[in-house]
Amino acid sequence: MAEKNLFREIPKMDILLENPELQSLMEKVGRSVVVDQARGCLDELREELKKNPTEETLREGCSNLIPKIIAKISHHKERNLKPVINATGVVLHTNLGRAPLPQEAIKRLASEMGGYMNLEYDLNAGKRGERYSHFEEMICRITGAEAAMAVNNNAAATMLMVSAVGRGKEVIVSRGEQVEIGGKFRIPDIIDQSGAKRVEVGTTNKTHISDYEDKITEDTAALLKVHHSNFKITGFTENVSREDLVELGRKYDVPVIEDLGSGILIDLSKYGYEKEPTVQDSLKAGVDVVSFSGDKLFGGPQAGILVGKKKYIDLCKKHPLTRAMRIDKCSAALLETVWSMYEDEAYAISHIPVLAMLLAPEETLQEKAEYFASKLEGLKKWNADFAIVETQNPAGGGSLPGEVFPGRAIAISSATISPDEMASRLRGANPPVVARIENDELYFEVRTLSYEEMDILSDILLKEYEK
């Protein structure tokens, strides 16, 4: 056949699109997507024919055309944002989306969020309502606060609290609490951005109550306390307690506000860990407004929660910044669900993944590690060795600084594949796996792995070490 005629044999677009498989794909992804990918494949076929103008090229090209288009569409539609297996043991992994959500909350999203909802509609009165009303009463009941609200994240909540309570006047903060938590969040910058005037007292390691008192004037609007979040100051140190700060505030009629960072609701010391001040502790000490994250130790959606005295929460609700930071309907529904799980502490601990993973007893982790190991026997065939090892897991997310939880990992070493090479292959797996390298071995921490994930992961590992 003449070269010209070969090109004429390439199917025309409209004929190609009559293919039933492409027709059904059009319903799923839209006509334009199918046409674009089909055009790309036809162009490629023309290029091949130019290079190699034979009937065989034409025949093969045509018979592969439909599967190729389908594969291209599926690749084109693959999501960049996707689930990954977190084998790092870090429960609040900031780069991996922090808190995984409770099933109960996810089910609600899937079943209820597609349509309309009474987000800002009071069904009793038949008129405009408030988006916080759905969970405010419950938050107050659980924490002992007078009022509550929520915004997009805790950085926003802190900024709003400082701005609303600081009202263009002075906010006093200790130099020992000028925290940077990463991602450009720095307390001094937040105060400056809020419009309040920052007054620093004390030194890096020591701040005394008299340091605060010396700086209180007519212009003082608030005393700010900030959780250290991701570091510890040890040695020759002194820090003013919440109680003392509140007492000082009362004496001069100045409110005390606190950025609690992670904000935990349950007392960790009951479970054998170091005491971490809870949201309730802070309120009980008399702090006027407390801000904390929704997706750190609380274990819910990204959000910033504000609890405290009605007078100040009302200021926050009315503040012009609030609209720019407002919580969306999905997060509001998730928050309501997760708060309701805290009505029973035992239930919260077993059903909120962050708490369940963090407080998993060592025996449970050992059992998981043994199960995982039992699925990896096949690795030995491929020159890879593995063992259950005792490890220590930080909580992550800039919470519980210095605290580690005894963990269990499977450590894999291979004579033929370097840990870096394997870690990179695992990141490219489906689903991607994020593991940790230590002592030239790959570590897979079971704390953050479900049984289902261990099944998937063991299949991936057997396949990758076989290559």
Ligand SMILES: *Cc1c(COP(=O)(O)O)cnc(C)c1O
């Ligand atoms: C994490 C943290 C924040 C920021 O919270 P996001 O929810 O990430 O915005 C603010 N302050 C402290 C002390 C924190 O630990």
